[in-house]
Amino acid sequence: MRHVYIVGIGQLPVQKRSEQSLRQLGAQAVKIALEDARLDRVDALYAGNMLGDELQSQKHVAALIAEETGLRNIEAIQVRAAMASGSAALRIAHLAISSGEIDTAVAVGAEVMSSGDATQALAKALDAQEELPQGLTMVAQNAVVMQHYYDCFKPPRDALAQFSVNAHDNARHNPRALFKDRQFTAEDVLSSRVISAPIRLLDCSPICDGAAAVVLAAGPLARSRHRSARILASSVATDRFRLADRTDPLVLEGARQSALAAYRQAGLGPADIDLFEAHDAFTIIACLSLEAAGFAERGQGWRLAMDGSIAVDGRVPLSTMGGLKARGHPIGATALYQACELFLQLNGEAGPNQVASARTGLMQSIGGVATTVISHILAR
């Protein structure tokens, strides 16, 4: 097993509606990442994308991004795990370098959600046989979990809203965030329109377009670069699809198992993690992710949002560049944004949002209602 490093990053501004096509966004992110890594070419390209089949009539996305980038004859493969597809691409790039067969690779994520019915396509992350016939969507399913959480643990009514407030607060200093010019109070969140009770608009990450990429390489090349981040852990876990089949629907068991495996690989525990890029697609998921990853007890994650622990200068800085909520959640690209942002934090390049002496960061990516969860721990 070789050590694997991120040696270059590329991220485009997240937009409500990009004027560029899926392939152009992906290729541009790859080019920026290659330039950042001072490489002309890599051995392989692994692409994360979830909605291209329906929204762009495109089922050959990796080869298309490779062609658009001008990477001729390269190994190009698309990797998927519903909303965790970007992280799955990072996972596979990591395995490829780790194997010794591939010396350099780019993991790229791209998604254009503005050109069709994203909500319907996203629902296909659920079980089409057992869940879709009941009309379930991702937001409806998360609403069930959020209501259940409120019923069981009775946090203050603005507890979960604080995750949204924190994310938007951080996004103000991320020039690539979709909501870089907006700030919200908990009251704003609680008075925004209901999407699927109790989830309100400002509990949800937005539908948007974007692309991001990271270049991975083995030790020798990484040591020749003055900036890098080592991948200390990379793990994937799965859980049952239907909430009814789970022992405890208020524990994201997939997230727990994925985090535990990552800690084991890295030889670290939650107390060693300097910041956490969680999959905060909904405020309830930010909260449950903190609990699943060992930063809070079951039913207590909301306290970290109330007491300032998740702020940039807190104990567990969360969504430090805006997270899915406020940077934006262009599905297949999201985990690559997380990886880019961790890279910036670990190399002291996060500007006003810099976490002081950040040396290790955890990123977690969730497909479906935590049916697939992929964790990576990066370190300077």
Next chain:
Amino acid sequence: MRHVYIVGIGQLPVQKRSEQSLRQLGAQAVKIALEDARLDRVDALYAGNMLGDELQSQKHVAALIAEETGLRNIEAIQVRAAMASGSAALRIAHLAISSGEIDTAVAVGAEVMSSGDATQALAKALDAQEELPQGLTMVAQNAVVMQHYYDCFKPPRDALAQFSVNAHDNARHNPRALFKDRQFTAEDVLSSRVISAPIRLLDCSPICDGAAAVVLAAGPLARSRHRSARILASSVATDRFRLADRTDPLVLEGARQSALAAYRQAGLGPADIDLFEAHDAFTIIACLSLEAAGFAERGQGWRLAMDGSIAVDGRVPLSTMGGLKARGHPIGATALYQACELFLQLNGEAGPNQVASARTGLMQSIGGVATTVISHILAR
């Protein structure tokens, strides 16, 4: 880099219309492969599927097959490269074991094409921006290549039909082949109905349902099994999408580069290959694949079909269990069927179609019109 072996296989009969769902087919193939490998569990599951998004409203296929199999908390990731998706899953499983992070994995392919408009979904392997607006489909694009081949090289009119005759001949002895009860002459092929001139019905692989899986493991476990096949080479190459952008539209450059890389990895050449499971989705592709993989000169591949070289007892046995043409081509599953069939051949279990003293086999899988080509060389 660890050596990687296939230590168990599972393949279901290919059917025109299965009564089982996508998840059931996939899970059944995995269970048979696990039993064949004498394992209860593997560390990871990599799934190949191309059409589930449209035809089953399912975008979380790997986790779904894992759940249906009863493999709780496993790493499960879907891998795609259009029609080469099954081979892409095998490629990633190979990398995972090779890395040393994963000790055992299953690569599974499943496809249910009978439940919707497969032709439209398949066309999404082309470039949606540059090719689909002209109404191009996979068969139309292959027809252009076939006509051009006839115009340039002027083979006898029944030359390519012989690839279909050979495949159907071999399928008679494969109990899992879709067309196990049919035999055709070149005249039958040439008088079958035109699909897209000059391609006729019997030049085409059929739309069908199926699933297959292989279990992979590293050396120590493989040595404890009496049957195995080592993966000597695993390579991916890509080419331009549009034929007009290629230097020579009658050379499958992606297939050539992919084969060359595989030969390099294995330290072998075409003369060392005992049988070739080609991606004979259309007779013209069987022909061009022989040329690209170095078994014939440019424009001469058809001669191997005319002179008996591709027969089971010939110089380059091709599609020995029926190939895509006659075993069937349930897209995401196809390459896993190829892997199972090579495994049988290399272990002397191919029955009446056994290639005498088969020690090395090449399998090749093609996405789009050879835009992505994945090659594996297996050896006893």
